Amino acid sequence: MQRSRIFGPVGAVWFLLTLAAIVYATRLGLLLAPTEATMGNVARILYYHVPHSMLSLVFPYINFAASLFYLYWRRRDPLKALTADAVAIAGAEVTVVYGSICLLTGMLWGRVAWGIWWTWDARLTSMLLLWLLYVSYMMLRKLSATGQTHTLAAVLSVFAAIDVPIVYMSIRWWRTQHPAPVFGGGEDSGLDASMWPAFAWNIVAWALWGVLLLAMRYALERRRQEREQEAALQAIEASLEMAQ
Amino acid sequence: MSYLGHVMVHLRKDLRLEWRSRDAINGMLFFALLVVVVFSLAFDPTAAMSRQIAGGILWVALLFASIIALNQAWTREQRNRVLETQRMAPAPPSALFLGKAIANLIFVAIVEAILAPLFAVFYNLHIIGQGWLLVAVMPLGTWALVCNGTFFAALGLRTRNRELLLPLILFPISIPALLGMMQATTAILSGEFDPGPWIRLLIGYNVAFTAACLLLFETVLNAE
Numbered sequence: 001m002q003r004s005r006i007f008g009p010v011g012a013v014w015f016l017l018t019l020a021a022i023v024y025a026t027r028l029g030l031l032l033a034p035t036e037a038t039m040g041n042v043a044r045i046l047y048y049h050v051p052h053s054m055l056s057l058v059f060p061y062i063n064f065a066a067s068l069f070y071l072y073w074r075r076r077d078p079l080k081a082l083t084a085d086a087v088a089i090a091g092a093e094v095t096v097v098y099g100s101i102c103l104l105t106g107m108l109w110g111r112v113a114w115g116i117w118w119t120w121d122a123r124l125t126s127m128l129l130l131w132l133l134y135v136s137y138m139m140l141r142k143l144s145a146t147g148q149t150h151t152l153a154a155v156l157s158v159f160a161a162i163d164v165p166i167v168y169m170s171i172r173w174w175r176t177q178h179p180a181p182v183f184g185g186g187e188d189s190g191l192d193a194s195m196w197p198a199f200a201w202n203i204v205a206w207a208l209w210g211v212l213l214l215a216m217r218y219a220l221e222r223r224r225q226e227r228e229q230e231a232a233l234q235a236i237e238a239s240l241e242m243a244q
Numbered sequence: 245m246s247y248l249g250h251v252m253v254h255l256r257k258d259l260r261l262e263w264r265s266r267d268a269i270n271g272m273l274f275f276a277l278l279v280v281v282v283f284s285l286a287f288d289p290t291a292a293m294s295r296q297i298a299g300g301i302l303w304v305a306l307l308f309a310s311i312i313a314l315n316q317a318w319t320r321e322q323r324n325r326v327l328e329t330q331r332m333a334p335a336p337p338s339a340l341f342l343g344k345a346i347a348n349l350i351f352v353a354i355v356e357a358i359l360a361p362l363f364a365v366f367y368n369l370h371i372i373g374q375g376w377l378l379v380a381v382m383p384l385g386t387w388a389l390v391c392n393g394t395f396f397a398a399l400g401l402r403t404r405n406r407e408l409l410l411p412l413i414l415f416p417i418s419i420p421a422l423l424g425m426m427q428a429t430t431a432i433l434s435g436e437f438d439p440g441p442w443i444r445l446l447i448g449y450n451v452a453f454t455a456a457c458l459l460l461f462e463t464v465l466n467a468e
Contacts, residue, residue, distance in 0.1 A: 071463065132416040139412050145402045151467035152399050155460050156413060159392075162452050163417050170420040170445055174427065 011215065018212050021205035028198035036195075042112045046195075047202040049105040053127065054203065055210050056098035060134070060164070062214070063091030067157035070150060082225050085150040088157060090217035092137050094210055099131040122175040129167045133160045250335045254343025261320060262351060268313040272355045275312055277362065279305035284366050294367040299429030302363055303422060307389060310352050311411055314393040317348055318401050327401075331465060341461040345394040352386050373435030381432065381439070384446040385425030391450065392417055395457040399464050421449045 007015075029047030036043030066088035073081035106124065107117045118124065137156055144152050245253075262268055283301045287293075321327040330340055363369065371378075393414055400409040424445040431439035 074463075129416065129419055132419070136413045136416045140400075140409065143403050143405050143409050143412075144400070145404070148402060148467040151463060155399065155464055155467075158460065159417055159453070159456060162456055163420065166420045166445070166449055166452065170423050173441055173445070174423060 007216070007219075011212070014208070014212055014215075018205065018208040021201070021208055025198065025201035025205040028201050033198035034194050039113055042109070045105055045109045047198050049102060049109055050199070051203040051206045052098050052105065053102035055207055056095055056102050056127075056130075058207075059091050059095040059098060059210065059214070060130070060161075063088050063095060063134075063137075063157055064161040066091060067154035070154045071158070074151060074154075081150070083222070085154070086218050086221035086225065087214075088154065089141065089221055090214045092134050092141075092157070093217055094214050095134045096131065096138065097213065098210060099127065099134065103127060103131060120175075122171050125175075126168050126171045129171070130164065133163060245335075247336060247339055250339035251343045251346070254340050255346050258317075258344060258347035259350065262347070268316055268351050269354055271312050271316075272309040272351065273358060276305045276309040276355060276359050279308055280359070280363060280366060289367060291368045291370070294369060295372065295434045296430065298363070298367045298369055299433055300426045301367075302359075302429065303385065303426050305359075306352065306356065306386070307415075307418075307422065309355060310348070310386075310389050310393060311414070313348060313351055314390070314397045314414075315407050315410055317344055317394060318397050319406075322401070337462040337465045338458045340465075341394065341398070341457060345391050345457075348390045348394055349383075349387055352390055353383070356382055356386065369433065371433055371435075373432040373439070375432065377432050377439055377443070378429070380443060381425060381428045381446070384443065384450060385421070385428075388421035388425065388446060388450050388453070389418060391454050391457055392421075395461065395464070398461070421446060424449065 025047070030044055033044070033047070035041055036046075066084045069084040070081050070088060073084060106127075110119070111117050137153060137160060140156050141149055141153050280301065283305070287297060289297060318327070321330065331337075393410070396414045396417075397406075397410055400406050400413070403409050424442045428439040428442035428446065431437050431442065
């Protein structure tokens with residue numbers, strides 16, 4: 001049985017493009033973009049932090065859509081369902097990676113700009129809760145019994161998707177009732193036109209990188225599934241030979 | 245038999261089982277009591293301060309305690325392969341879930357009824373806000389915990405680390421509901437702000453997740 005490739009020619013071209021885009025975007029952000037007026041060079045973390053946080057809000061949709069497709073195909077077309085499940089786990093893991101980067105770089109920035117590592121501001125809190133949801137999704141995949149993992153994970157993904165808007169609203173209410181001790185982080189209350197190219201290029205570069213990660217994780221998961229199927233087939237063949 | 249009839253049969257069975265063993269309620273009650281005692285030792289609160297923190301502590305104690313009951317809720321069904329029989333039964337699976345969830349709601353409500361006076365004594369509580377609203381907040385908050393908790397306990401039933409998995413997936417999902425019940429209770433105890441939005445949040449949370457649980461329970465029960 002032929003194993004699916006993890007890194008085909010398309011992947012190689014994509015990788016090189018991504019690498020070029022990251023180099024170009026980083027150069028724009030670190031060297032060419034104008035220095036920010038109040039925070040100085042520290043504000044250059046914007047070009048890394050904000051694209052990651054925006055993208056970490058996109059990948060959960062991939063996970064949710066794939067989980068819905070999995071639940072739909074589960075009985076109708078199990079092979080397609082396995083494909084959807086591989087997309088779902090890839091989406092969840094990339095969400096956690098991007099969310100972690102967003103939280104960590106945000107903390108670094110907050111330490112310099114606000115003087116504190118963390119504040120229970122509405123946006124920080126909702127991001128942390130989103131991150132917690134997807135970590136719990138990965139824990140479920142790790143801990144659940146082999147035959148059931150796909151279905152249970154897809155169900156949890158649907159629950160997480162219902163939870164996200166409620167989290168978002170409740171945290172906003174929470175923070176409007178108790179005014180935040182530190183100002184609510186209004187860094188992008190308008191980005192200067194000269195900063196836009198660097199910002200846009202960084203979004204493109206890190207989106208390309210995220211899709212590459214997603215595709216590689218998907219291919220890895222497909223390989224694992226194929227090995228599982230092979231092992232199951234061999235077990236069936238062996239049992240048939242014994243019967244003869 | 246009607247849908248309601250199936251729910252009632254499951255509910256009666258769970259209540260009878262609990263009446264004969266009293267494992268869940270006794271365990272929960274003692275555990276919640278221990279949490280309350282430990283917290284009051286840790287904070288040593290004054291009357292004014294206790295109004296600020298009591299809502300949070302009460303719900304944390306109930307949350308931890310209900311995990312105990314929820315973990316046991318489905319293990320009972322696994323003895324003698326009862327659960328397999330119920331999967332084959334021609335009754336709607338969501339009726340099984342609903343009966344179990346209502347039974348758990350009753351167990352936790354009994355614990356609350358015993359715990360609340362003790363709580364008021366230990367923390368010197370005098371309610372400043374509209375106390376009667378607690379009649380709405382307590383069942384809403386309890387249902388938010390118990391409905392998802394019963395569902396996730398079934399979800400983790402056949403996993404290796406069942407006891408570990410339940411809090412790991414229940415807590416992150418429940419955080420908005422926990423925030424809602426804690427804020428509403430604090431608002432009622434301290435009378436400093438309006439509990440209305442938080443009660444509405446709890447109602448919305450309960451409606452959304454009860455619907456999701458009822459729709460997806462069959463998938464989880466037959467997940468193989």
